[in-house]
Amino acid sequence: MTEYNIALVGFGGVNRALAQLIAERNQAWKKQLGFSLKIVGISDLFLGSIVASQGLDAGLLSKLPATKGALAQLPGGQVEALNEQVIKDSGADIIAEATFTNPVDGEPASTFCRWALEQGKHVVTTNKGPIALHSAELKALAQRNLAAFEYEGAVMSGTPVIRMAKQSLAGSGLLGFEGILNGTSNFVLTRMEAGLGFAEAVAEAQALGYAEADPSADVEGFDVRLKVVILANELLDAQLTVSDVSCRGISGLTVKDLEQARAEGARWKLIGSAQRLADGSLQASVEPRLLPLAHPLAGIGGAINAVSFNTELLGAVTVSGPGAGRIETAFALLSDIIHIHQSRLAR
Amino acid sequence: MTEYNIALVGFGGVNRALAQLIAERNQAWKKQLGFSLKIVGISDLFLGSIVASQGLDAGLLSKLPATKGALAQLPGGQVEALNEQVIKDSGADIIAEATFTNPVDGEPASTFCRWALEQGKHVVTTNKGPIALHSAELKALAQRNLAAFEYEGAVMSGTPVIRMAKQSLAGSGLLGFEGILNGTSNFVLTRMEAGLGFAEAVAEAQALGYAEADPSADVEGFDVRLKVVILANELLDAQLTVSDVSCRGISGLTVKDLEQARAEGARWKLIGSAQRLADGSLQASVEPRLLPLAHPLAGIGGAINAVSFNTELLGAVTVSGPGAGRIETAFALLSDIIHIHQSRLAR
Numbered sequence: 001m002t003e004y005n006i007a008l009v010g011f012g013g014v015n016r017a018l019a020q021l022i023a024e025r026n027q028a029w030k031k032q033l034g035f036s037l038k039i040v041g042i043s044d045l046f047l048g049s050i051v052a053s054q055g056l057d058a059g060l061l062s063k064l065p066a067t068k069g070a071l072a073q074l075p076g077g078q079v080e081a082l083n084e085q086v087i088k089d090s091g092a093d094i095i096a097e098a099t100f101t102n103p104v105d106g107e108p109a110s111t112f113c114r115w116a117l118e119q120g121k122h123v124v125t126t127n128k129g130p131i132a133l134h135s136a137e138l139k140a141l142a143q144r145n146l147a148a149f150e151y152e153g154a155v156m157s158g159t160p161v162i163r164m165a166k167q168s169l170a171g172s173g174l175l176g177f178e179g180i181l182n183g184t185s186n187f188v189l190t191r192m193e194a195g196l197g198f199a200e201a202v203a204e205a206q207a208l209g210y211a212e213a214d215p216s217a218d219v220e221g222f223d224v225r226l227k228v229v230i231l232a233n234e235l236l237d238a239q240l241t242v243s244d245v246s247c248r249g250i251s252g253l254t255v256k257d258l259e260q261a262r263a264e265g266a267r268w269k270l271i272g273s274a275q276r277l278a279d280g281s282l283q284a285s286v287e288p289r290l291l292p293l294a295h296p297l298a299g300i301g302g303a304i305n306a307v308s309f310n311t312e313l314l315g316a317v318t319v320s321g322p323g324a325g326r327i328e329t330a331f332a333l334l335s336d337i338i339h340i341h342q343s344r345l346a347r
Numbered sequence: 348m349t350e351y352n353i354a355l356v357g358f359g360g361v362n363r364a365l366a367q368l369i370a371e372r373n374q375a376w377k378k379q380l381g382f383s384l385k386i387v388g389i390s391d392l393f394l395g396s397i398v399a400s401q402g403l404d405a406g407l408l409s410k411l412p413a414t415k416g417a418l419a420q421l422p423g424g425q426v427e428a429l430n431e432q433v434i435k436d437s438g439a440d441i442i443a444e445a446t447f448t449n450p451v452d453g454e455p456a457s458t459f460c461r462w463a464l465e466q467g468k469h470v471v472t473t474n475k476g477p478i479a480l481h482s483a484e485l486k487a488l489a490q491r492n493l494a495a496f497e498y499e500g501a502v503m504s505g506t507p508v509i510r511m512a513k514q515s516l517a518g519s520g521l522l523g524f525e526g527i528l529n530g531t532s533n534f535v536l537t538r539m540e541a542g543l544g545f546a547e548a549v550a551e552a553q554a555l556g557y558a559e560a561d562p563s564a565d566v567e568g569f570d571v572r573l574k575v576v577i578l579a580n581e582l583l584d585a586q587l588t589v590s591d592v593s594c595r596g597i598s599g600l601t602v603k604d605l606e607q608a609r610a611e612g613a614r615w616k617l618i619g620s621a622q623r624l625a626d627g628s629l630q631a632s633v634e635p636r637l638l639p640l641a642h643p644l645a646g647i648g649g650a651i652n653a654v655s656f657n658t659e660l661l662g663a664v665t666v667s668g669p670g671a672g673r674i675e676t677a678f679a680l681l682s683d684i685i686h687i688h689q690s691r692l693a694r
């Protein structure tokens with residue numbers, strides 16, 4: 001039985017949910033998965049930091065008050081977020097990076113990943129920034145240092161997408177994908193189909209906690225665009241940057257458009273897609289598309305996400321599931337760790 | 348680079364499609380997958396048999412006339428199906444078993460699997476019979492002989508279901524599943540929603556080659572029941588036999604039932620399901636269910652199949668794709684071989 005030392009960088013909803021899972025399930029994982037996790041460090045811009053090579057109580061951590069510098073209240077804790085120390089000097093085998101997504105330069109998360117990988121520590125992350133902007137560099141760095149770099153949660157939280165395509169669909173001849181990759185915009189469209197205006201539907205999404213105060217990343221397609229870049233680069237061997245992907249959101253759609261679509265037996269959906277064309281080039285876009293009801297993505301309603309893979313041998317294979325959520329995204333980190341564990345066993 | 352010797356037992360649509368894939372893609376697989384396949388034997392009740400340790404021309408084989416004893420026309424071929432010789436003495440590393448499904452005792456396929464596994468040869472199969480009826484025995488036999496026994500194609504052809512649940516959803520806490528696991532009956536329901544009567548819709552399915560002359564295995568749920576047994580035993584650690592699963596098909600549904608469902612914002616679907624209950628017991632059934640349109644399986648139309656996994660950490664995760672087809676099912680065999688290759692590398 002293996003015990004991995006893990007350090008949690010960013011202690012918001014996702015890594016806190018991971019701590020909760022560790023508290024509740026570590027014993028069961030020993031038997032089911034063949035490993036357990038010991039939290040040896042945490043850092044968070046707001047909460048401070050702590051290093052504890054003997055291990056921290058995951059149950060206590062998951063209930064830590066969300067107050068400025070709260071980690072300083074624990075023995076050995078600090079008000080400051082000593083990120084570099086937590087990453088490099090906590091004795092962690094694995095760094096779980098779950099800080100905020102910075103779509104401009106991926107910082108500071110990209111630096112956190114570099115610090116870990118340079119030292120041969122495995123990185124699991126749910127952060128779209130480092131992956132969309134620097135995945136080639138970070139993957140090469142990981143490889144040079146014999147470390148794993150896994151990020152299933154960067155797209156559709158814990159719903160298996162990257163690993164499903166790379167493992168289960170290996171050999172099927174992946175030609176491209178279409179996805180509903182943002183739950184907020186899909187929720188807004190679903191509510192508009194029920195008659196709400198765009199602004200009204202966005203307000204409801206905000207009230208339910210689906211949408212940010214500034215909803216533009218969701219409804220204008222910028223969030224989907226990052227995910228299209230991630231999936232195209234990972235699965236279609238592309239080298240896209242964000243500016244290679246044309247992007248139009250749903251703010252131009254009206255209730256009338258959606259009503260007319262319904263009358264025609266179709267639905268508007270915000271689709272992120274990439275296809276390998278016959279000449280070998282890659283076409284990638286984010287845009288509202290009018291889907292016939294028989295399309296595998298037409299039935300995806302509410303905050304659910306889905307990706308439909310277009311394959312040579314199977315035609316369309318579609319996976320749908322949650323696209324967000326604390327526990328759901330923490331599961332993505334767990335699934336990355338399971339993959340690392342199995343790959344290491346394989347050596 | 349590895350070359351696996353493979354023997355094809357049963358040379359109907361599926362193994363013939365595998366031969367076609369080998370003819371078209373073996374060179375590409377060397378680079379993409381790290382292995383190639385050499386066909387060293389074939390046996391088929393109707394076509395005869397052949398053993399050829401130097402390897403057979405996959406392209407020629409995929410075009411073999413479908414005439415009685417056709418394999419005897421090749422050098423060294425026989426009119427008789429010398430199954431045991433092909434399995435045991437062809438020098439095959441892997442046996443691809445794709446004979447007909449016998450839902451009563453799984454024969455002769457189960458015997459073919461036993462012959463192979465006893466000699467430490469890996470078995471890949473798309474045959475529901477041996478898996479639904481004898482999987483525990485055959486898995487134990489495989490383990491004792493350090494052989495792999497893989498059968499992704501027994502459910503939903505090449506659409507990843509078994510391996511998706513076991514690999515990608517490991518650790519998610521699988522509680523149960525609901526599936527549309529028979530394309531013929533789903534096609535019949537979809538056509539009945541368009542106004543066709545049951546008999547008319549079945550006749551159309553027969554004309555399109557979806558349904559057998561005797562459609563009862565499809566429309567009465569017996570085919571789905573085998574798949575429920577396979578998935579429950581494989582994924583929920585059950586020891587179900589066929590008689591443990593209550594079974595009711597769609598022949599009792601009328602066009603009026605389907606119209607009324609539509610008026611109520613719902614759809615009738617033939618659902619195979621198994622759930623682990625709170626007391627640890629397992630409930631499994633095949634029956635028509637009235638699904639609200641928001642249900643992840645409600646939108647699955649035509650001959651498409653889908654499984655929705657119910658998990659503790661992610662809620663519902665659903666995969667949909669083809670449930671049948673020559674090439675699609677041959678891909679299942681390929682995906683089993685990829686898995687064997689990667690697991691062997693892992694040793």
